[in-house]
Amino acid sequence: MATEVIVAPLYQGSEISTSNRLRLATSPASKKALSSCTSTNQMDPARTKLTTIETKRIISVLDETIRKVELVTLLSAAAYNPENLEGLLEDDIIRAIQDHEDFCNTLLEMENLVREEEEELAESRNPHLQLLLDEHKHSLMLLKEEVKGSARNTLRIFLLNLQAGEILRTQIMGRSEEASVFLQHLIEFRGFVFEKLLTSPMEEKEKNTFMEEIHLQEKKNYDMIQDLEAQLSSTLKARDAEMEKENFVIKELKSHLHQVLKFSENHLLRTKQEAEKQQKAELRASQGRVAKIQQDIHVLRTQYHNIIEENRDSEQTLRKKKYKLETEIENWIQKYDTEMGEKQTEYEELAEIHTEEKAQLAELKEKHTVLIQEFVQIREERLINSKKKLEAEKELALMVRAATLIQAFWKGYLVRSLLKSKRKKKKGRGRGKK
Structure with a gap:
């Protein structure tokens, strides 16, 4: 977020619009009223330190933004004076600064080219020039994204290497006037926000009433x-x-x-x-x-x-x-x-009981898991035994049927043999009578 705000003012020089700057100056009437009042404690917040996490986070975000602005506003001067950083920073950091400066110079050249083409298009109304201008505008948008990405990557390098950031602050003093004004306004804005966060709604209301009177x-x-x-x-x-x-x-x-x-x-x-x-x-x-x-x-x-x-x-x-x-x-x-x-004491006692019950539950779950494994194993063994028993019963039934068939066949054979012998005896008797 901070890089998107500060990339444009760093390299455009006098083109910065003064209407975008913060105006934190007090009006003459307010100064006169404050100077006429001898008691200034009414205007000061009752607290001197932030108490809530949200306000501390807001101030920490502003401090981090100011720190990033201080680093980014020195990158251009560091790129033009690399001899001040030789031997103090690593080569990849200096190379990253040079690459970022090259991106910024390319962006400025493209902006100047687009501006010139817009002026020519306003004079000539050439459709071919319009197509070329649209193409250059698209390239300009891509360059802006590259500059933003380069600024973020360069900031990450310095934020990961705090010693390099400190060296950049102490060795490079070439911050532009616009960047200094922007940084000063950002610091004033931080102080204004800090004072606002220290002031409670009741104090703000009393202060406004007092000022109106x-x-x-x-x-x-x-x-x-x-x-x-x-x-x-x-x-x-x-x-x-x-x-x-x-x-x-x-x-x-x-x-x-x-x-x-x-x-x-x-x-x-x-x-x-x-x-x-x-x-x-x-x-x-x-x-x-x-x-x-x-x-x-x-x-x-x-x-x-x-x-x-x-x-x-x-x-x-x-x-x-x-x-x-x-x-x-x-x-x-x-x-x-x-x-x-x-309530916290009661909660801690309940938490201890919960922890013990949770441990017992885990132990029971482990036992349950073991019992499930044993149950599965026993069920598989029973299934195998039942299959074996079923196969044995089938085989026994088959054998019984085969034995029954054999016995029936044998009995039929004996009956037929007996009948044949009886028929032969009857035939012998008939011949004797004749």
Whole structure:
């Protein structure tokens, strides 16, 4: 993920869009509000360390990304200054850096070529040039994928060899200005995320409420001061206009007096004194008005400081409320830890019983397996015996049948022999009678 973000800014120089950079600067109104508030503890998070695994993983991912950015932004300078790494890094690492730089140079050349062809196509509208441009764009996409893969492979080499990465950081100092700005913004973003992760939702809500109150009060005071300054400016302008008018009158009088100097020196001196008296009177009146305005400004400043004190008191009240809530939360956490400890103990006891029963089950399974093997063997032996017995019974039946047939045949033979002998005897008797 990190390589896909940082490959483009490293080698395109001034073509980086400033709108893509992070803007973490605080607005002037926020700075003014923060500077006017003497208590800064309201703005700081209550915690100083991350407590959950998720927040630690987020910060570790940002740290790993910053480390990869530091390495990748030095690859170009390392490729142009290989003599600084000779004897310090292995040849395959230097070769990987050179290969990555070659890919990047090829990518820049292809981008320049595509840009030139787009300009020519906008002027000529040549279909053949359009086909060539599409082919070059496809090649450019493939080159981008190769550059990304090369950046990942080079980073893997340095991440597996931490000593090589440290050597690259210490020996190579030629990071580009755009890469430095990107890295600085990434570090500032890490600090911003770290502060956000330290701030709980309740603290964030209290902080926003406090800032809104400060902004509103500051806006009111600023508007009041602007009105007073406008009044003071108008008064000073009126006084200056009057002074300019009086000075103009004095100049005219002086010119007139110079014209009639020989005619009436006493009259000129008297007129000058009256003008000076009038000027002093106007100056005193103007100084009185300025003093009154300054007094009004002092009163408003006193009111402003009183409002700040009231806000400070309300802040102390909110802090006490916050401390009370934190104490209750801590008590709940302790109660939770106690109950979870008891549950954990019960769970461990049940786990031991489960382990013992599991061991007994395994032992019984082994015995069952042995008994099954013996049963199969006995069943096979019985099957063989039954087959043998069946064959013996068949053979016995066959023999019995054969014996029966033999006996029947023999009995038939005896009967036929007996009948033949009887027939012969009857024939002998018949012949004797005849």
